[in-house]
Amino acid sequence: QSTEVFSKASHILINQYGNDEKNLAEANKLYDRLVAGADFAALAKEFSKDPGSGSKGGDLGYFGKGMMVKEFEDACFNGKVGEIQKPVKTNYGYHIIKVTDRSDKKYIVEKIVNQVKQSASSRDRNFTAASDFSFLAKKNDFDSEAKLGSYNVQETPQFSELAGSVPSIGQNKRLVKFSFENSVNTVSDPFKVPSGYVVVKITEAATEKFRPFEELKEQLKPAVIREKKFEKIKSIAENLYKNINGDLSKAYSIDTNFTVKQTGSFVPQGSIPNIGKDYGFLNSAMKSEINKVSAPVKGLRGYYIIKVTKRTPFDQKLYATQSSTLRSTMLQEKRSRFLNQWVTEIKENAEIVDNRHLFFGQ
Template sequence: MKKILLLSFLALIASTSVFSQKKHDVLLTIDDKPIYAKEFEAIYKKNLDLVQDEEQKSIDGYLKLFIDYKLKVAEGYAQGLDQKETYIGDFSRYEEQLSRNYLFEGKVTSDMVEEAYSRSLEQINASHILITCGWDAFPQDTLAAYNKIKTLRERALKGEDFATLAKNNSEDPGGKQNGGELGYFSVFDMVYPFENAAYNTPVGEISEIVRTQFGYHIIKVNERRKTHPPIVVSHIMIVDRKDSTNFNAEERINEIYGLLKQGESFEELAKKYSDDRNTALNGGRLRPFTKGELKAQSFEDTAFSLQNPGDISEPIKTKFGWHIIRLEEKMDMPPLDEVREKFERKIKDGDRAKVIVSTVNDKIKHKFGFQGYGYLPFFQNFVTDSILKKRWTYEPLSPKENKTLFTIGDKDYHYNDFAAYLAKRQNTIRPYRDKITVIKMLYDEYETMSLKNFYRENLEKENPEYASIINEYRDGLLIFEVMEKNVWGKAKEDTLAQQRYFENHRQDYQWKERIKGAIYRTSNKDDLNQVMDLLKENKTGDEIKKLLNTENVKVLVTSGTFQTGANELPAGYQLKVGQSKIFEENGSFTIVEGTELLPPGPMEFEEVKGRVLTDYQNLLEKEWMEQLRNKYTVEVNQKTLKKIKKELGS
C-alpha cells in the first residue's frame, strides 16, 4: 500500500515529458548532474492545484520539494538500489504492462472493441456437444474426434433431438446431465472461437464445427435476449466480527431492518452504522453494476430481484458480512465510449489477444525488418522426447552449429538462444504427448517474446510519451526502495527506538475525556421514554432490548467507551455520568447512559503504536534529508530561476 501511495504522490513531482534541452535550460545541478528548467516548469504547471501547502505553491517553495525528490533519486542510485532483484522485478513487470498499451494500438483493437460491445448488448442461451481433443493430440486421434463431431452434427441437422445427442455423446461432464445446456452467456464469458460461433448462429440452428483448446464443438442456439441493464443500489453492511463485544452482527442488522420498516432514513442509518466506510458517508450508494460483475452471488441475485427504486431487501449474508440492499436506479446500457477502456483491457488480457499478437508481430516485422531461417528440421532431431517429461537437457552448440534462428533489425537470435528457452520453459508448460507440438508452440512464444522485447528496447528512444511515463515510474520505484531502506523499514524494525520516541513525546499522545456507558437510540420518543423508565429500574442494555424488541426493533443499543467527538455520540452531547437529555436528530431520538467518566490522560504505547511509528518515520525522514543536503552539492542557476519566475508570474 505504501508503494502505491508513494507512486501516486510522485505525480506531484515527476516529469510529464522528455525534453531535448540546451545548456542554458539548466535550472540546477546535483553533483554536476544537470536538471533542466523545462522539466520543473512542466510539473509545476501541472500540479499547482494539487499542492495543499500555500507556501509550497510559490516557485521557491515548490523548488524545495523538487530538489528533495531529486536528492532521493540520486541517493537511490548511489546505494545501488536499482540493482536489487525486487526493484528489477517490479520495474520489469510495469514495463511489460505499460509497453502493451503501445504494442496493441491500431485498428484491430478498435474493431474488436466494437464487436465486443455489440455482443455485450445481447445474451445467448445455447447448448453444445463437445468431443475432447487437445492441441497436442496425435493426428489419428484428431481425425477420429473430428469425424465423430461431424457425424453428430449431421444427425442433429436431420432432426434428432439435440439434448438427447448431448446426453449420450458429449464429453463435457456437465453435458451428460443437462443435455448440453449452458444457460445464458454474453461477451467474454466463453473462449473466443466458441463465442464467435454462438453469436454467428441463428436461433434454433446448429453451428458449424468449432475447434477450441478443449476439442471440437457444435452449438445449438436456443434463445437470444437483450442484456440486463446495470442497476444502482445502496447497502448497509455489518461485518460479522467474531470478537465483537458491543453487539451481535446478525442481531444488529435485524435491528436496523426493523428501523427501516418503521420509516427511518436509509441514508442516515447507513452513515451511522454501516461498516462499509467507503460508501457509508454517501448513504451506502454503490457504483453501477450488471449481472455477473460482483464477487458475491447472493448479493447480486438479491439486488436484481428488487423491482422498483426504493425497494429494500431483507437482511442477507455474504462472505463480507450482513447486508440490507435498496434499489436506487435501473439504468440504460452504457454507450460504447463509457466502456471502451474496460473492453480494451479485457481484449488484451483474454484469448482475443492472440489475434492482436499476430497483427502486432507482423507490424514489428514490417517496421524493423525480420528474416527467419527455419528451425523445425534441426530441432525435431535435436530435442528428444524427454521434453515431454520436462527432463530435456542439451549441450550448447558449437559456433559452427549455432546458426542464426532469425534476425530482427540488426540483431541476430541463434539456435542456442532458443534451446535455452526450450530447456527453461519445459518446466512450466502443461503435459503434451507430441514433442513437435511443444517445439512449435514454444517457437511461436519465443519469436513473439523476442519481437516484443526488441520493440520495447527501442520504444523509449522513439516515443517521448512512453519515455516520460517509464522514467517517472523508474524514479518513483527507486524512491520507494530508498525510503524503505533508510526510513520506513529502519523505523519499523527498531521497536526500542519507537518506544524511546514515545517516552520523549508523551505530551503528544493524550486521551481526550471519555465516557463508559451505552447509547440508546429509538425512532420515536415514546419508545425512548420506555428505555428511560427501564434504566431507572437498573435494567442492562441486553435486558432492555429483550423487553422492547419483541415484535419489531424499537431500540438500538451500543455499549463501549467513547471519546469526546466520537461518531456514535449524538451531536452536542457533553460527557457526564448518568443519563443525558434526549437528542433528536434526523427523526430519531437518542440518550446516553454514562457509567464512568474517564478524565484526559496519557495513552499507553500499545494503544497508539501505529501512530507512534508514523511520527517516528517522519522524524527519521527529516533527519535523513538533512544528511542528503549535506552530502550532495546542489547549485541553482539563479538566472534561469529568475526567468522561470518571470514567465510563471511568481
Template sequence: MLQSIHDKAKGVLGIIIVILLGLTFALWGIGDYLTGATEKYAARVDGEDITESEFNQGMDNQRQRLEQMFQGRIPDSPMFQQRMKDQVLQRLIAQRVLKKTIDDDGYRIADQALFKKIRDMEAFQVEGAFDNASYHAIVQGRGMTTTKFQNLFRNDLAVQQLQDGVMRSTVIGNGELNILNRIQQQSRDINYLQFSDSLFAEGVVVTDEQIETYFDSNQSRFMHPEAVSISYVELKSSDLAKDIAVDETALKQLYDVYASSVSSKEQRKARHILITSPADASAEEQQKKQAQAQALLVRIQAGESFEALAKAQSNDPGSAEKGGDLGWVSKGMMVPEFETALYTLEKGAVSAVVKSTYGYHIIRLDEIKATQADSFESKKAALVAQYQAQQIEDDFADKSEVMATTAYESDLGLAEVADKLGLEIQTLSAFTRGQGQGIADNAKVRQAAFAPDVLVNGRNSEVIELDSGHAVILRVEEHTKAKVKALSDVKAQIKATLSASQAREKSQAAALSALAMLEQGKAIDSEEVKKTASLVRLGSVKRDDKKANPQVLQEAFVMARPETGASGYIVVELAGGAAVIELTAVTEPEDASPEQLEILARQFQNEQATRDMEVVLSYLKSEVVIMLQPEL
C-alpha cells in the first residue's frame, strides 16, 4: 500500500499535493521549520525574522514559476533581478504581517473545521474517501510532519477568514450595477487615421551641429560605467573528491547507523475508534467524551466486534467505514500519544483509552511487519558515496575557514591563500556594478568587488559562497572610473535618436493638420485628409475589444458623446506614431437581466475586495516596525 502511495505521490497525485501544499509553502516559507535561530535575516517584522533561507526559497520558487511561464527564458538583467527580489521580499513581508494580524486579532480555525478541510482534499482520498495512510505518507513526503502541516494549513485558513471578511464588507446596489453594466457594454462607432513615424523618416536631415549640441546637453546618457578587473582564488568541493580515501572502519560505523534506523522502521497494521473532542472543549465535555470512549472499550472487552463498533461509533470518517482500519503505520506517521500506545501493544491486543489532540482513541494492533536491513556488501557503494560526501563537506568547510583567515590576515594579496591551499590565482577582465561575465555574473561577486574595503582600501574580500560547495575570494586589480564616451562612439546612436524625434514631430504635425481639415467638414476618407495616413474603420466596438489598438480604445471611450449626426475628433500619440480618432455614435445597452447583475456583482465584489485588501495590508504594514537587510 505504501508503495502505491509513493508511486502516486510521484505522479498525478504528486502534482495535486504540490498545488495544495503550495499555498502553505508559499505563505509561510519552508524556512519556518528548516532554519536555525542564528541565521541572518532578510527582513524583520516587529522583531520576527524573515530568514535568508526563506527569502532564497522564495526566489527559487519565483524563478521556477517564471521559467514555466516563459519556457525557461527569463531576463538576467540586474534591473529585472532586483525587481524580482523586491517583489519576493514584499510578498514575504505581507505574509508575515498577515500572520501577525490573525494571531493578534484572534482568528481561529476549530479542529473540526480544519479536519473536515483536510478530509475533503482530493489529494488525500483513495476511491473517493479520505485515506489516513495516504495523508500521512504524502505530507511526510513533502518533508513535513502532519502536526506541522496542520498548523500551517490552520494559519492559511485563518488568513482566508480575514480575506473573506474584507470581501463580505464590499457591497454594491443594483443601481450601481446597472451603471457598471452600461459602462462595460456600451459600444462606440470609431474610425481613425494612423500616421506612422516611419513614413516621415525619409525626409529627415540631422546635422553634425545638432548631434554635437545633443551630446553636450546629455552627456550623462553616454557614460562608460565604472568597472573593475579582479584576481581571485576559487574553492570547489568537486575538486576535493580525488583526495578522499575510503576508511573501512568508518564505513562499518555508517552501516551500523543505517541498520539501526531500518530496525526502527517496523510497521504496524492497526485499527482505531475515535471519539473526537476539541482541544478547547470544557472539562465537563471532555469527561463526557472520555466516558463514551471508556464505555465502548468495556463493550469490546466483553466480546463485541471492534469492527462493528468502529463503523457505528467512530468519528473518524476516513477509517470508520472500514471498521477502523488505518492500514500499515510506521513511526512518525501518527501523533505522539497514539504512536506510544500503538508501539507498546502486542499483536491482537487492544489499548486502554488514549487521549490525543484529536480526542479519545481505542487502538487495536492487528499485525507487525519487521524490517530487514540490506547486507553490508549490497550497501557498500552507497555507504562509500555517503562517506565521501561527508568528508568532502567537512574538508570544504575546513578549507573555507583557512581561506577566510589567511585572506584577512595576509598582506601578500591572494598569493598566500593560493600557496596554503594549493589553489590557482585566476583573473577576470573588467565588469561593472550591474553586469559581468564568468563568476561576476553572480551579483554577490559584483557586490563584493565594489565594496569600499575592497575597492578603495585594496583589501581581499571575505569568502563569497557562490553556491553550495563553491566559494571564492577576490581582490581588485584595476579600477576604471565612470567617464563620458567619445562622441565618435555614440554619433550613430544620437543621429538615430534625433531622426526618430524629428519623424515623430512630423507625424504629429500631419495628424494636427488632418484634424483641422476634419473640423472644417472634410470627410475622413477624403484623399486630402488621409494622404499621409492609413484609414482604419473599427465600426461598432466595446471598450474591451481585443482586436483594436488598446491606446485608441482607451482614448475613444473618454471622448465626449457627439451630437446626433455629427462626429467628434481627437489627436492621440501612439507607439510609433500618432492617430486622429473619429467618434460617430455611442450606443447604450439595455438594462442588465437579473442573471447578468449577479455576474457583475461577483465580478465587482472580487475586484473591489482585492483593492480593499491592498488598503488593509498597507495599513497593517504601517502599524508594525519593518527592517530590511541592506546587504540583501
C-alpha cells in the first residue's frame, strides 16, 4: 500500500517570444483572463506551445514526483486543486498551471492491471503486432500507419536524459537512451512496458540551453557522490595493490576489512558468482593471465583486484558431438512449453459440466 501522491494537471506553456519579459507579460494576460472565467482548455488549445498537451486542452494526465522539472513539480504538488496558479518559470518558458486532481489513483489502476495476466500467446501476438507496425512505420509515415492499424498515438512532454523515465510511459532507461542517441524522426523497435509494447518516434530535440547550477544540483548530486566514493575506493585499492606485492593472501593481514573471495566458474555471457553481472570485472578477468594479480579494476559496485586461477578453453570437438543433442533438447523444451500453454488455454476456455453427482453419492 503506497502513500505516494500523484497529481493531475493542465498547463499553458508560453515561450514564443524568445524574451522572458514578453513571455511573462503574455502569460500574465492569459492568467487574468482565466481568473476572470475564461475556459482553460480553449485557451490552451489556442496559445500553448507544448505540442504534446496543447491540442488536448493542456491536460498532462497523472504524474508522480521526479517526472517533471522541479519548479513545475513544486507548483503541481503544492498548489490547491482547481486553482489557477500564477505563471511559473522553468527552462522551457512560463507555465500557467491548473491542478485538476491529486491522489494515489495510479497505484490502484496498476494493481488492477497487474492482476490480469496475459497468456504467452497474447504476448506473442502483441509483440508481433508492435514489430509489424515498427517495420511499416520506418518505411512509410508513422501517423498514417498508426491510423490504419487503429493505434493510439500520444505525444509526451519534453524530458531530460537524466530523468530515467518518460512522462506517460514511466521508468524505462533503454527508451530514454534510445531517445537521446538517435535523431529526430527516428522510429524505434518495440519497447516492453508494463502495459504491453510501445513503438516511439522522436519528434523533437530541444536545443541545449545553459541551465543554472541550482536548477541541476539535486539531479547531479547522486552522480557526484558516487564519483567521489569511487575516487576514494580507487585510492584504497591502489594502495592495497602496492602493498600485497602480487600475493592476494596478504590482503587480510594488511587490513581486516579486506576479504578475498572465490567466484567459482563463470562464462562470458553469464552472471558471476558472488558478484553478479559486471562487465568491467568480466572483461578484465577474460584478458588476465593465469595466476597473475591484476591492477585495480573498476566495476559497477567498486574496485576489484583479480587473480584468475583457472581458465577452461572452449572444446570444439565436444561441442561438435553434443550440439545436435543440445539442439534437440532445446526444441523439446520449447514444444513442451507450447503444449502446456495449449492445454492451459483449452482448460480456461472450456465449458465444463460437473456430473460428479451421477457417479458419487452425496
